Amino acid sequence: MDLLEKMATFARVVDAGSFSAAAKQLRISAAAVSRQIATLEESIGTPLLLRTTRKMTVTDAGRAYYERCVRILRDVESAQSIGREEGVTGLLTVSAPVSFGLACVVPYMGALMHEHPGLRVDLRLEDRFVDLIADAVDVALRVGREPPSSTGFIAHTLVTYERVLVASPAYLKKHGEPKTPEALGKHDALSHPAGNAQDGWLLWRDGGEVRARPNVVFRCNAPFAVRQLALEGTGIAQLPHWLVMDDLRQRTLRVVLPRWLCGSVTATALLRAEHRKNPRVRAFVDHLRAAFAKQTKNTMSHIIDTA
Structure with missing residues (x-):
């Protein structure tokens, strides 16, 4: 799966505050969201989110990664809009x-x-x-x-x-x-x-x-x-x-x-x-x-x- 897609999913989870809310917004299953985050954490080598049955917490590394993801995704969106008339x-x-x-x-x-x-x-x-x-x-x-x-x-x-x-x-x-x-x-x-x-x-x-x-x-x-x-x-x-x-x-x-x-x-x-x-x-x-x-x-x- 494309890294940018996983970064976008991670940013959506942080913004939404939960895996289920992000999954609903993305129109995919919560399990699929969980797999993307797990793959991302494995590739980075550190936990980004701490999950329990009641609560999700963003780690310090997760917060720093989120800020970078938002900037990268915005830059990509800006680059993609260069050729548009509007x-x-x-x-x-x-x-x-x-x-x-x-x-x-x-x-x-x-x-x-x-x-x-x-x-x-x-x-x-x-x-x-x-x-x-x-x-x-x-x-x-x-x-x-x-x-x-x-x-x-x-x-x-x-x-x-x-x-x-x-x-x-x-x-x-x-x-x-x-x-x-x-x-x-x-x-x-x-x-x-x-x-x-x-x-x-x-x-x-x-x-x-x-x-x-x-x-x-x-x-x-x-x-x-x-x-x-x-x-x-x-x-x-x-x-x-x-x-x-x-x-x-x-x-x-x-x-x-x-x-x-x-x-x-x-x-x-x-x-x-x-x-x-x-x-x-x-x-x-x-x-x-x-x-x-x-x-x-x-x-x-x-x-x-x-x-």
């Missing part, structure tokens, strides 16, 4: 932060896939620093992180967005609206790592900067949770404009200190240098760039107008 086909694996991915990537995936019917996307929403090689990722979206200085990677800027201070009308009615950054020291703050109020919020205006130190009453690593508490009138939050634009339009949130800048954050698409001409990667990056350019047009003037 260049944007096959599997594209993307990693993105959870909140940014839900708000700024998922809404544009339908249009991308309608434009390229042969494209399949594996979007992994995860708040961790992925290794493109070890995790078999084609594109990693990074928000507020400097790209690596290695020539082995390429970073494409997707969008640079502003952060804004926001609060609900109910909170401002009850506690009063701060007129200066220093006045924030008398207010409750809702914080997350990208807009950390624990060490103070740094604000800029007319070339000068002020570090405001509000009273942090709630902290969470998920911006969606911080936004929710802001809507409920729990305090003032510093959040990315893409997360609160609809709230500002509906006036369920208001901008606090609109003439002061909270700083911008850049989102980039990181890929391995050898993938710079990959049609799937190019289509994905170009699609997001165009969508973000349209989305952020005249954003700051809108924020000021709705303050």
Whole structure:
């Protein structure tokens, strides 16, 4: 039996989590799957999977082999697509932060896939620093992180967005609206790592900067949770404009200190240098760039107008 076929079967077993589930997906018997894995382990000389009547566990060697199998199978699929008329086909694996991915990537995936019917996307929403090689990722979206200085990677800027201070009308009615950054020291703050109020919020205006130190009453690593508490009138939050634009339009949130800048954050698409001409990667990056350019047009003037 062809080695690539056995590698594909092994990868399917790991993805499916069991021999029976993989067999069902492959439309072969569980015994046939077991024989392929046993032959593979014999040729490699080490166990890849540990099986009991109740559980299957991937060994350390199996995990390393799985990652290599995924890369090899993807490269083979990419090579096979070279002669096709429709260049944007096959599997594209993307990693993105959870909140940014839900708000700024998922809404544009339908249009991308309608434009390229042969494209399949594996979007992994995860708040961790992925290794493109070890995790078999084609594109990693990074928000507020400097790209690596290695020539082995390429970073494409997707969008640079502003952060804004926001609060609900109910909170401002009850506690009063701060007129200066220093006045924030008398207010409750809702914080997350990208807009950390624990060490103070740094604000800029007319070339000068002020570090405001509000009273942090709630902290969470998920911006969606911080936004929710802001809507409920729990305090003032510093959040990315893409997360609160609809709230500002509906006036369920208001901008606090609109003439002061909270700083911008850049989102980039990181890929391995050898993938710079990959049609799937190019289509994905170009699609997001165009969508973000349209989305952020005249954003700051809108924020000021709705303050």
